[in-house]
Amino acid sequence: MNNSIPRIVRRANRIRRLRPEQIQQSYRCFSCSIRHAQQQTPRPDESPRTTHFGFETVAESLKQSKVAEVFSSVASSYDTMNDLMSLGIHRLWKDHFVSSINPGLNPLIHTPSPSSSSTSAPTDPLRILDIAGGTGDIAFRILDYTTTIHNDSTSHVTVADINPSMLSEGQKRASKSPYANTGRIDFIEANAEQLSTIPSNSIDIYTVAFGIRNFTSIPTALREAHRVLKPGGLFACLEFSKVQNPVFDAVYKRWSFGAIPLIGQVVAGDRDSYQYLVESIERFPKQEEFSRMIGEAGFLIPGGGGKEGEKGGWEDLSGGIAAIHKGIKPAGSGIAAVGGGSV
Amino acid sequence: MALPSRILRPFHLPSHLRTIPTCARLYHSYDHPPAPPYAPAEQAILSAAITHIPEHGFTQTSLSRGAQDAGYLPVSTNLFPSGVFDLVLFYLVQRRLGLGDAIATEGLDRVWEERKVGVGGRVRGLVLDRLRMNARFGVVGRWQEALAIMAQPSYIPASTTELWRLSDEIWFLAGDTSVDTSWYTKRASLSAIYAAAEVFQTQDSSAEFRDTERFLDERLGDLRKVGGTVGAVGEWVGYTASSAVNVLRSKGVRI
Numbered sequence: 001m002n003n004s005i006p007r008i009v010r011r012a013n014r015i016r017r018l019r020p021e022q023i024q025q026s027y028r029c030f031s032c033s034i035r036h037a038q039q040q041t042p043r044p045d046e047s048p049r050t051t052h053f054g055f056e057t058v059a060e061s062l063k064q065s066k067v068a069e070v071f072s073s074v075a076s077s078y079d080t081m082n083d084l085m086s087l088g089i090h091r092l093w094k095d096h097f098v099s100s101i102n103p104g105l106n107p108l109i110h111t112p113s114p115s116s117s118s119t120s121a122p123t124d125p126l127r128i129l130d131i132a133g134g135t136g137d138i139a140f141r142i143l144d145y146t147t148t149i150h151n152d153s154t155s156h157v158t159v160a161d162i163n164p165s166m167l168s169e170g171q172k173r174a175s176k177s178p179y180a181n182t183g184r185i186d187f188i189e190a191n192a193e194q195l196s197t198i199p200s201n202s203i204d205i206y207t208v209a210f211g212i213r214n215f216t217s218i219p220t221a222l223r224e225a226h227r228v229l230k231p232g233g234l235f236a237c238l239e240f241s242k243v244q245n246p247v248f249d250a251v252y253k254r255w256s257f258g259a260i261p262l263i264g265q266v267v268a269g270d271r272d273s274y275q276y277l278v279e280s281i282e283r284f285p286k287q288e289e290f291s292r293m294i295g296e297a298g299f300l301i302p303g304g305g306g307k308e309g310e311k312g313g314w315e316d317l318s319g320g321i322a323a324i325h326k327g328i329k330p331a332g333s334g335i336a337a338v339g340g341g342s343v
Numbered sequence: 344m345a346l347p348s349r350i351l352r353p354f355h356l357p358s359h360l361r362t363i364p365t366c367a368r369l370y371h372s373y374d375h376p377p378a379p380p381y382a383p384a385e386q387a388i389l390s391a392a393i394t395h396i397p398e399h400g401f402t403q404t405s406l407s408r409g410a411q412d413a414g415y416l417p418v419s420t421n422l423f424p425s426g427v428f429d430l431v432l433f434y435l436v437q438r439r440l441g442l443g444d445a446i447a448t449e450g451l452d453r454v455w456e457e458r459k460v461g462v463g464g465r466v467r468g469l470v471l472d473r474l475r476m477n478a479r480f481g482v483v484g485r486w487q488e489a490l491a492i493m494a495q496p497s498y499i500p501a502s503t504t505e506l507w508r509l510s511d512e513i514w515f516l517a518g519d520t521s522v523d524t525s526w527y528t529k530r531a532s533l534s535a536i537y538a539a540a541e542v543f544q545t546q547d548s549s550a551e552f553r554d555t556e557r558f559l560d561e562r563l564g565d566l567r568k569v570g571g572t573v574g575a576v577g578e579w580v581g582y583t584a585s586s587a588v589n590v591l592r593s594k595g596v597r598i
Contacts, residue, residue, distance in 0.1 A: 102403070105417060109404050126418070204418050232415035300384050303424045315424070328422045330384055331414040 051216050054279030063216045064191075068163055070273040071134075071214075075165040077268040078135055084263050085274075093317050094209060097238040097324055098141040100315070103128060103205055104150030125154035129203045129228065131192045131221075132211020133159045134166025136173050136185070138238075142207070143179050153184075158198075160190040193220040195228055203228045209238040210322075213284040222297035231331040235299055239290070240281040241316065241323035248319050256281065287314050287323050299327025371515050380436055385422060387413040389433040396434075397481035401427050401488045428498050431489045435505045438476045439512050445472055446516060465517035467563055470537055473509070474544055474555060486545045503534075510534045532570075536562045 049060045058066065074081065082090045105126055126146065130139045139157040146155040161167045167187050179185050188197060192208070192215055206225045215221045225235050243249035256278045264274025285293065291313035295301050301313040315324045381389065392409025399405040403426065407417035423429035446452060455465055477483050493502035510533040519529065539562060544555045588598055 101418070101421060103418065109407070110417065204416055230416060232410065232419040234416075234418045234421045236421070300382065300422060302422045326421050328384070328415075328419050331419075 052280075052283050054276040054283065060216050064162070066276075067214045070276050071163045072165045073270050074264075074268055074273050075134070075163070075169050078166070078169065079137075081264065081268055081274075084267060085260050089318060090210075093238060093322050094137055094141055096317065097207075097209060097236070098138065098145050099149075100324060101142075101205060101207070101234065101236050101326075102145075102149075103142050104146030104152040104155060106150040106152060107154075108151070125156055126152070126204045127202065128155060128157045128205040128207065129195075129198065130157055130159045131206065131208040131225075132161055132214070133207070133209065134161035134163055134170050136170035138207055138209045139170070139185055140173070140177060140179070142205075143184060153182075155184065157185045159185065159187045160192070160195070160198075161187075162189065162191050164189055193217060193224055195224050198228045200227050201230050203233055204230060205234045205236065207236045207238075210240065212237055212239055213280050218285075218290075219293060219297065222294060222299075226298045226329055229329045231329055233329045235294065235327040235329070237290075237294075237325045238322060239325070240284060241290075241314075241320050242286040244316065244320040252321060287316070287320070287325075290314075290323075290325055294325055294327040297327070298329070300330055302326050302328065380440075381433065384413075384415070385433075388415055388419065388422065389430060390437075392430055393434060393437075393480065396430075396485055400485045401431055401492060403427060406430055425498065428492050428495075428501075431492050432501060432505060434480075434482065434489070435509070438473060438480075439505070439509050441476060442469060442473060442512055443516060462517050462519055463563070463567070466513055466519075466533065467559065469513045469516055470533075470540065470559060471556060473513070473537070474540060474552065474559075477541070477544065478552065483544060486541070490542070490545075506534050506538060510537060513537075532566050536566065 050057050051060045051063050052058070053063050053066050086093075103126060128139075128142055130136075130142070133139050136159055139159045142157055143155065146152040159167070159170055161170070167189060171187055174180060174185055174187070190197060192211070206229055208225075212218060212221065222235075229235060243252050260278050261271050261275045264277075265271040268274070284290070291301060294313070303313060313325060313327075317323060379386065388406070388410045390409075391412035392405045394412075395405040395408045399408065403420065406420045406423070406427065410417055410419045420426070425432075451468070454460075455468075460468070477486060482489070492498065507530060510530045513533060514529055519526075521529065536559070540555060540559045543558045544552060547555045549555075592598055
């Protein structure tokens with residue numbers, strides 16, 4: 001009986017450490033207001049806009065460099081760590097992600113047939129932009145898929161990442177892959193919120209796998225995706241999400257908050273980066289909310305068109321640990337209609 | 344005493360849940376036209392894809408061709424989470440809704456009134472109409488593909504629901520107003536007959552599907568026979584039971 005009291009206190013402490021902002025606002029009394037006043041960090045005047053970095057709140061200008069720090073430090077052990085943390089399942093998720101997009105134009109099907117004059121210029125090679133895809137995980141899978149499934153050897157993938165150390169990992173792998181000298185893959189260093197090197201309406205497929213939660217402003221990135229995509233182009237996002245089953249969620253939380261930072265410490269020698277990883281997963285919007293954000297950026301949400309009883313717009317993987325979200329840029333919405341939510 | 348006010352307070356949903364489901368209506372309304380079941384972009388792509396079915400069948404190819412015709416890209420077919428099955432379902436929904444339009448445009452109502460066609464005859468006419476649509480849109484030769492897709496386990500619930508809706512639509516348009524359990528049995532038996540007739544149609548090589556028409560007439564005849572027999576048996580059981588009770592009562596048993 002004596003043991004139970006300190007355990008409760010310990011748990012309460014742990015919860016307070018995990019969710020400081022929610023505890024602060026949960027009830028109002030004098031003691032809380034003192035603690036609140038003490039913990040509130042003075043915001044720098046020149047950048048009043050803040051965003052979250054894991055469970056911390058940081059100025060928007062700082063997040064980018066902090067994320068850069070994290071990924072520079074994990075770049076070399078990135079793949080080993082992914083395998084250990086997800087027990088190898090991330091490979092299945094990525095495979096499924098690519099096959100659900102079904103990229104590739106079969107040259108036998110998509111040659112312009114003389115009978116149908118309206119099929120205009122489908123022979124342009126498919127242009128794919130893989131954002132935050134530094135190590136090329138998604139890019140190589142897409143190229144494999146287009147080549148082997150659709151017999152399409154023209155599709156082109158541009159891998160964009162903000163982090164040079166992740167990109168150099170990808171370039172190393174590209175030079176050993178069969179696509180090394182085919183000119184079908186290239187790497188650019190770019191910020192997903194300002195893809196200034198990529199012209200508007202030029203991309204068929206925009207993919208971002210396990211990257212979007214690190215962006216400083218997700219709505220800005222979504223609007224930028226809307227800009228670069230051709231009308232009818234596909235925005236596809238694979239990201240960690242909210243586990244739907246509460247029992248499984250409890251087990252999963254144990255694993256992610258208990259085991260993952262520990263694995264990071266032992267294998268990569270970097271606990272903080274992996275602590276950030278699990279915290280950023282926790283902070284990322286839920287399926288419904290993220291789907292709504294995609295809609296607000298001006299995309300059509302698949303399956304939301306009215307078939308009743310069907311939750312639209314995303315597919316849960318492994319019970320919701322990860323989810324695939326998609327959006328289609330409406331045709332005839334050229335450049336003018338950027339951002340349906342900017343009203 | 345705070346309880347009533349809590350009950351009476353309007354029920355507030357979070358805004359993202361408050362969107363009205365567009366096609367969840369489970370009844371026929373005379374006052375409000377039903378909302379279009381598909382969003383404009385989906386409607387455009389799928390309608391264009393249907394024109395490619397005779398050539399390419401119920402395949403991804405038809406879908407991507409349709410997307411291109413509608414001004415979209417082949418990759419835009421990601422708009423359909425179930426892929427080809429969405430095309431099949433779209434075809435079924437469109438043809439089902441087309442039945443009502445056909446009545447309006449062809450003035451079938453008046454013809455039925457003049458010739459004094461009963462509900463049974465109207466049902467027969469509507470089923471035949473629906474089967475002829477398959478021929479008109481050139482999908483008869485491809486329908487086995489669609490059946491194979493619909494038979495995939497994950498699609499069976501949606502397919503059977505659509506079949507039920509079709510038979511409900513047919514009975515409704517035929518003017519059936521039953522409010523007893525026969526409401527269910529009528530729809531269930533018509534679903535079975537329609538599904539069988541459609542499968543028969545895929546292998547029918549006779550001119551203008553005469554054999555399918557004959558097959559349908561025989562099945563409807565069977566239904567009438569079975570329905571009559573069940574009714575007669577029920578009547579007999581009811582009569583016998585009540586006479587038995589009366590006989591026992593006359594012997595002084597307190598029932």
